[in-house]
Amino acid sequence: MSLHVVLTVRKITGIVNGMQSATNEKALVHVVDDDASMCGALEGLFDSVGLQTKTYATAKDFLSASLSDRPGCIVLDVRLPDMNGLEFQTRLAQIGVGIPVVMMTGYGDIPMSVHAMKHGAVDFLPKPFRDQDMLDAVLAAIERDRQRRVVESDDSQLKERFETLSPREQEVMLLVTTGKMNKQVAGDLGISEITVKIHRGAAMHKMGARTYAELVRMADALKPNLRKLGR
Amino acid sequence: MSLHVVLTVRKITGIVNGMQSATNEKALVHVVDDDASMCGALEGLFDSVGLQTKTYATAKDFLSASLSDRPGCIVLDVRLPDMNGLEFQTRLAQIGVGIPVVMMTGYGDIPMSVHAMKHGAVDFLPKPFRDQDMLDAVLAAIERDRQRRVVESDDSQLKERFETLSPREQEVMLLVTTGKMNKQVAGDLGISEITVKIHRGAAMHKMGARTYAELVRMADALKPNLRKLGR
DNA sequence: CGCCGACCTATACATAGGTGTGATCCCGTG
């Protein structure tokens, strides 16, 4: 129990300092295309470089499937039976799925490709494409996903810790990390300085911050997430 | 003298906390196209919404011109007499010009547009385009430039201040902002704790940090810049 | 009801941070 806490503390401090954990899980490529022969061809291509593939005939198939928690990317035909590829991209963003998308199309034009790229697509390949181009795109997308997953997991771990703080401890942490002195925080909250010290100490412990500087960095890393959820 | 210091201090702390200075300078659109009639048409279009325009017939013309220090963007034909628009984009990055680019073309294809977008273009418009689309792109590019300029000016101000610190003060600042205690820093540098306090205090003053938390944030904002120049 | 956890407060002591005064040493510049 105590050991576990120490281990997680080490992990999170590494995170705050920007270390990358070696996430060497095998990647999974999601292919969404109603053309079965294309799905098969891509599966073969990806298999040849050791990438696992999962195919879906429609956008709905993909959206209703449960996503395994692995690094990966989505290879998407712009033209799907049930949905435009661009809409699909928007939907993914709405439901908070950040898996990078590689778009492909047989009939697209420039504005379509620009739109997709503006909305975060990793690449946009007109059909027919060269195998190598697709592979390059997919590998780049997977790399981007690995980065994203590291950042997201760091953020969520930080957020988890923060939520173990009592409301008062959270308030105190946010105020002291702005640089306010304990007595100023006490004034702001209408409580005594000694109480602030208690909450502050508790926050340090629960967050796993060994120094005040670490607490400041954690608070900074936390703030973007706090804005997303609520105020 | 003393007053000046106080003023700049206010400015930089605002910066660190993410305030945007109201950069309401008038924007300038650089149009690079060898087609004089296109240049004229664009100039008219931009003028109609109060944007100033400067035109260049070739990439070289632009690159040899002196850039005024104003927010703006570049509207660029992919096909230029002396250079490909994509190469031009690369050149801009190489020489450290971060002005956003809006690309336009009469003969482009999807891979070209994707390449441009991957390399940071704000938009890529096939000719003929609707005036409104061009205006939207240019206004978005200018807004992006304003943001970029705020960030860049903050960074450079921080860096300027940092360079007014003596070498020892810089070392001490970087060490204390990792969370090390004064005595630990003293041990690392082989000097006494009291000397560390002196340097630390000088660093706080010269950087304009009112609190230790601000100094930590400044150090964090500074580190990406320090890696660029040297180690 | 009794226990527990969150929250609040106080006293007291130890450690850390910040500043002023005064001083030494080295180095480069006028």
Add this chain to the structure above:
DNA sequence: CACGGGATCACACCTATGTATAGGTCGGCG
């Protein structure tokens, strides 16, 4: 050579922080 700035250190003093001990209220839960 004299001056000034950078770097170093010491003593003194005050403030801020961290923690332990001890005790209080309040609300929920078995």
